[in-house]
Amino acid sequence: MIEAFTEPLRYEFFRMGLAVSILVGLLCGLIGVYVVLRRMSYIGHGLSHAVFGGAVVAYVASVDFYLGAGAWGFFSALIINAVARRRRIGADAAIGIVTTASFAVGVALISRTRSFTTNFEAALFGNILGVTPLDLGVVTGVTLLVAAFILLFYKRLLFVTFDPEVAPIFGIRAGLVDSLFALALAATIVASINVVGVTLIAATLIIPATTARLMTESFGRMLVLSAFLGAFSGGLGIYLSYWLDISSGATIVLLESAIFVLVFVVDALLGRRNVWAPAPPTRRSETAAYDD
Amino acid sequence: MTHAARAGEPPLVRFAAVSCSYGRATVLDSVDLEIPRGALVGVVGPSGAGKTTLLRAIVGGVPRMRGVVTVDGRPVTGPRSARVGWVPQLETVDWDFPATVREVVCMGRWGRAPWRAWMTREDRAAADAVLDRLGVGGLGDRQIRQLSGGQQQRVFLARALISDPVLLLLDEPTSGVDIRTRDEVLHLLADLNRTGMTIVMTTHELNSVAAHLPWVVCVNRRIVAEGDPERIFTAEILNATYEADLRIVRQDGAILVADAAPHRLRSALRHSHDGYEHAHHEHEGDPHIHDHDHAHRHEPVPHAHADGSVHVHEEPRS
Numbered sequence: 074m075i076e077a078f079t080e081p082l083r084y085e086f087f088r089m090g091l092a093v094s095i096l097v098g099l100l101c102g103l104i105g106v107y108v109v110l111r112r113m114s115y116i117g118h119g120l121s122h123a124v125f126g127g128a129v130v131a132y133v134a135s136v137d138f139y140l141g142a143g144a145w146g147f148f149s150a151l152i153i154n155a156v157a158r159r160r161r162i163g164a165d166a167a168i169g170i171v172t173t174a175s176f177a178v179g180v181a182l183i184s185r186t187r188s189f190t191t192n193f194e195a196a197l198f199g200n201i202l203g204v205t206p207l208d209l210g211v212v213t214g215v216t217l218l219v220a221a222f223i224l225l226f227y228k229r230l231l232f233v234t235f236d237p238e239v240a241p242i243f244g245i246r247a248g249l250v251d252s253l254f255a256l257a258l259a260a261t262i263v264a265s266i267n268v269v270g271v272t273l274i275a276a277t278l279i280i281p282a283t284t285a286r287l288m289t290e291s292f293g294r295m296l297v298l299s300a301f302l303g304a305f306s307g308g309l310g311i312y313l314s315y316w317l318d319i320s321s322g323a324t325i326v327l328l329e330s331a332i333f334v335l336v337f338v339v340d341a342l343l344g345r346r347n348v349w350a351p352a353p354p355t356r357r358s359e360t361a362a363y364d365d
Numbered sequence: 366m367t368h369a370a371r372a373g374e375p376p377l378v379r380f381a382a383v384s385c386s387y388g389r390a391t392v393l394d395s396v397d398l399e400i401p402r403g404a405l406v407g408v409v410g411p412s413g414a415g416k417t418t419l420l421r422a423i424v425g426g427v428p429r430m431r432g433v434v435t436v437d438g439r440p441v442t443g444p445r446s447a448r449v450g451w452v453p454q455l456e457t458v459d460w461d462f463p464a465t466v467r468e469v470v471c472m473g474r475w476g477r478a479p480w481r482a483w484m485t486r487e488d489r490a491a492a493d494a495v496l497d498r499l500g501v502g503g504l505g506d507r508q509i510r511q512l513s514g515g516q517q518q519r520v521f522l523a524r525a526l527i528s529d530p531v532l533l534l535l536d537e538p539t540s541g542v543d544i545r546t547r548d549e550v551l552h553l554l555a556d557l558n559r560t561g562m563t564i565v566m567t568t569h570e571l572n573s574v575a576a577h578l579p580w581v582v583c584v585n586r587r588i589v590a591e592g593d594p595e596r597i598f599t600a601e602i603l604n605a606t607y608e609a610d611l612r613i614v615r616q617d618g619a620i621l622v623a624d625a626a627p628h629r630l631r632s633a634l635r636h637s638h639d640g641y642e643h644a645h646h647e648h649e650g651d652p653h654i655h656d657h658d659h660a661h662r663h664e665p666v667p668h669a670h671a672d673g674s675v676h677v678h679e680e681p682r683s
Contacts, residue, residue, distance in 0.1 A: 110462065227482035228475040235462050235472070242424045242451045243528075244476025290508040292463045 090201040094307035102303025105282035118275035119172030123149035129179035146259030199270030199322030269322035383432035410584035450525030467505035473527035514546035535566040
C-alpha cells in the first residue's frame with residue numbers, strides 16, 4: 074500500500090507534477106470561494122478560454138507564455154467588467170463575447186500556422202508530465218502572492234463579495250479590490266493551465282468551493298476547507314492519474330466531483346437541507362418562522 | 366435632545382444646488398435642502414424620482430454630481446469623508462452568504478482598519494454591544510438567514526451604528542417586509558431618533574410609513590415640498606410629486622392618500638382578469654399603474670416595482 078505511494082516518487086517528473094498539482098488545487102480552491110460566492114462561475118470558464126487566445130498570441134509574437142497569457146487574461150477580465158456595466162448587456166453575455174472572441178483569435182492563429190498542435194493540446198487538456206521547474210516556480214509564486222492578497226485584503230474582499238454596492242459606502246475601495254481580484258484570478262488561471270488545461274479549469278475553481286459551502290456556514294472555514302479539498306484532490310488526483318493512466322486534469326476534476334457528490338448526499342441525508350425541495354424562501358415574512 | 370430642529374444650530378446636512386445624472390438623464394436637478402440635527406426625515410416620490418440618489422449623494426456615492434453636499438459642515442468628497450451609517454434595502458442582501466451576524470456587523474468597521482484578516486476581541490465586543498443595544502444580543506453566531514425580518518433589519522442597523530455615525534441613512538427600510546416587521550422597524554427608528562440620532566429614510570409607502578413621520582420631503586427630480594405630512598400631504602403637492610391623480614382623505618387626525626378614481630383601475634383590471642382585487646391594495650399613490658398598460662401591470666405583489674436603486678440607475682425618467 075505504502076509502496077504504491079512511494080514508488081512513483083522516484084521519478085522527478087512525478088515529484089514535480091505532484092507539487093504543482095497540490096499547489097494548483099490549493100490556489101484554485103482559495104480563489105474559487107470568491108468566484109462561487111460572487112456567482113461568477115462562468116467567468117472562470119470564459120477567462121481560461123480567453124487566456125488560451127493570449128497564449129497563442131504570445132507564442133506567435135515570441136513573448137514569454139506567462140507574461141503574454143497573464144496580461145491577456147487580466148485585460149480580458151477588466152474588459153468583461155467594463156462591458157458588463159453597460160446597460161442592456163448582461164454579465165453572462167459580456168463574458169461570452171469577450172472570451173469567445175479571444176479564444177477564436179487563438180484558434181484562427183493556430184489554423185494558419187499548423188506547426189504547434191501538440192503544445193496546444195496540452196494547453197487545452199493539461200499535461201502534468203510536461204511540467205518544468207519554471208512552471209513549478211510560477212505556480213509557487215502565484216500561490217504565495219494570492220495567499221498574501223487574500224490575507225491582506227481579507228476584510229475588504231469579504232465585504233465586496235458580500236455586498237458590492239454597499240461596500241464603497243462604508244469606505245471600501247471596491248474598484249481597487251475588484252481590479253486586484255481580476256489580476257489574482259487571471260494569474261491563477263494562467264498558472265493552472267498547464268496542469269488542468271483550459272477546458273477543465275472552471276471545474277477546479279468551482280467544485281471545491283461549492284463542496285466547502287455545503288459543509289459550513291462560516292466564510293473563514295469555507296475558505297480553509299475549499300483550499301484543503303483542492304490541494305487534497307490535486308495530490309490524490311495525480312496518483313490516480315499515474316496508477317490508472319488517465320489524463321491528470323480529468324482525474325483531478327473527477328475526484329473533486331466524486332467528493333462533491335459524497336458531501337451532497339451526506340448533507341441531504343443529514344437533513345440539514347432538503348435538496349429535493351424547492352429553494353428556500355427569501356421573503357422575510359416566511360423566515361419569521363425562525364423567530365424565537 | 367428631541368427630533369425637532371434646534372433653532373440657531375447649523376443643519377447637519379446641507380445640499381447646495383446639487384444635480385446628479387446617470388448617463389444623459391438628470392435624476393436630481395439643482396436641489397437645495399437642509400436636514401437639521403436630530404431630525405427624522407422621510408423622502409418620498411415616484412420610482413426613479415431620485416429618492417435613493419438623494420441618500421447616495423450624502424455618502425458621496427453618486428458618480429456624476431454638481432453642487433455641494435456638506436455633512437456636519439464638511440463637504441462630502443467621497444465615501445470616507447463622512448461619518449454616516451447606511452442601511453441597504455434588505456431585498457438586495459444575499460441571505461445565503463456564509464456570514465454570521467457578528468461578521469456582518471463588524472463590516473461596519475472595516476472601512477477604517479481593514480488590514481488585519483481576523484476580528485479582534487475589541488471588534489467582537491463592539492459588535493456584541495451594538496447588537497445588545499438593539500435587542501438582538503446573543504444572535505452573533507447565527508448565519509444571517511436564520512433570523513426573523515425584524516432581527517435582520519436590526520443586524521444591518523447594527524452594522525451602520527457600530528462606527529458611531531452622526532447620521533443614519535436607510536433605503537426603503539420597510540420595503541418587502543410584513544406589517545408586523547414594518548411597525549417593529551419604525552418603532553426602533555423612533556427610539557434611535559429619541560436618543561439624538563439624525564435619521565433620513567426613503568419610502569414609497571405614503572399611508573403606512575410617510576404619513577406617520579414628523580418630517581417628509583417630496584422629491585421628483587427637485588424638491589417639490591417638505592414639512593410635516595399633516596401640512597404638506599395635500600392633493601396639490603402629492604399630485605405634483607407623483608404626477609398622478611390622488612385624493613387626500615383626512616379623518617380623526619389621520620391622513621389617507623387614495624387613488625382619485627379607483628373604479629377606473631378596478632374595472633380595467635377586472636376586465637382582463639378576475640381574482641386580482643387585492644392588486645391595488647398597497648399601491649396608494651403610485652402613478653404608473655393607471656397611466657398605461659392596464660392589462661399588463663397587474664402584479665399582485667406590492668414590491669414588484671419597489672423603488673430600488675437599481676431601477677433608479679437603469680431606467681431614469683426622461
